[in-house]
Amino acid sequence: NAGVTQTPKFQVLKTGQSMTLQCAQDMNHEYMSWYRQDPGMGLRLIHYSVGAGITDQGEVPNGYNVSRSTTEDFPLRLLSAAPSQTSVYFCASRLAGGAGNEQFFGPGTRLTVL
Amino acid sequence: AQKITQTQPGMFVQEKEAVTLDCTYDTSDQSYGLFWYKQPSSGEMIFLIYQGSYDEQNATEGRYSLNFQKARKSANLVISASQLGDSAMYFCAMRETKGGGSNYKLTFGKGTLLTVNP
Numbered sequence: 519n520a521g522v523t524q525t526p527k528f529q530v531l532k533t534g535q536s537m538t539l540q541c542a543q544d545m546n547h548e549y550m551s552w553y554r555q556d557p558g559m560g561l562r563l564i565h566y567s568v569g570a571g572i573t574d575q576g577e578v579p580n581g582y583n584v585s586r587s588t589t590e591d592f593p594l595r596l597l598s599a600a601p602s603q604t605s606v607y608f609c610a611s612r613l614a615g616g617a618g619n620e621q622f623f624g625p626g627t628r629l630t631v632l
Numbered sequence: 633a634q635k636i637t638q639t640q641p642g643m644f645v646q647e648k649e650a651v652t653l654d655c656t657y658d659t660s661d662q663s664y665g666l667f668w669y670k671q672p673s674s675g676e677m678i679f680l681i682y683q684g685s686y687d688e689q690n691a692t693e694g695r696y697s698l699n700f701q702k703a704r705k706s707a708n709l710v711i712s713a714s715q716l717g718d719s720a721m722y723f724c725a726m727r728e729t730k731g732g733g734s735n736y737k738l739t740f741g742k743g744t745l746l747t748v749n750p
Contacts, residue, residue: 551737560636560723560740561677576737608677610738621667621738623677 519544522624524609530630531599539594539627541609547622548614550592554578554605555626561608567592568614599631635659636724636741643746645714652699653709653744655724661685663729666707667738668698672720680722683707711746719748 525540543550551566553576563576567586581603583595592611596603609624637656645651657666668680683691683698691698699708711718722745725738 558742560742561725561738562740563737566737606675610677620679620682622679623669626675626677628675 521545522609522611522622524607524624524627526627527625528628530632531596532632533600535599537596537599539596539607539609539629541592541594541624542590543592543609543611543622544590545611545613545622546589547611548589549621550586550609550611551576551621552582552584552592552594553608553610554603555608556605564594564607596629601631603629604631605629635739636726638724638741638744640744641742643744645711645746645748647716647748647750648713650710650712651714651746653711653722653724653746655707655709655741657705657707657724657726659705659726659728661728665727665729666698666700667725667727668696668707668709669723669725670718670720671723671743672717677723681709714748716748716750719746721745 522543548569552564553561555561562578564582565584567573570586570589573584607627610621612621613619635658664685666683670678681691681693681696681698683700690700695712697710721743723743724741
């Protein structure tokens with residue numbers, strides 16, 4: 519199993535550009551989510567999905583879109599990049615169920631918006 | 633109000649000594665889970681240990697143990713016999729199990745940067 523994979527690892531955008539961060543998992547996990555990590559802030563939830571075709575907003579959804587057409591993939595779209603979106607982005611997945619199921623994280627994408 | 637509080641921005645420990653990283657949490661749920669993750673300088677998030685709110689015994693995983701004090705709402709991570717490779721950022725996180733959507737996310741603290749000195 520590859521686990522949770524993310525592409526690209528690094529990306530530089532100019533303000534106003536759009537792009538899609540890719541996330542895939544091969545563990546047949548129902549739940550997938552996107553977090554951003556900023557210095558001194560821990561990880562904050564952007565969007566999440568409980569299954570194909572079902573998505574919802576997290577704490578900081580503005581400026582981001584998601585879709586979940588398959589169990590495996592959960593792309594994150596930046597509609598019009600802003601410097602405030604400079605961050606490290608993590609995709610995560612886990613099995614549905616109780617509180618104890620471990621959440622697996624991808625390696626992260628470091629995004630810089632100029 | 634913060635749901636997860638890590639009051640130690642940075643900690644130092646001598647190699648081979650034990651260290652405790654503090655974590656307090658806030659929830660009104662009876663059923664919840666507490667996690668610790670390690671993030672080395674390479675950036676990946678590594679799961680360390682899990683404690684369920686109904687677990688009667690403190691969780692242990694090798695050199696990691698979780699000192700769970702439910703009445704005090706604390707879930708401190710204890711690392712025994714520190715190694716140089718333990719130098720990293722450590723995050724405490726909580727998953728609640730009820731209340732619209734809260735089962736689907738982890739709420740993270742801001743982290744503690746641990747430095748192990750030789």
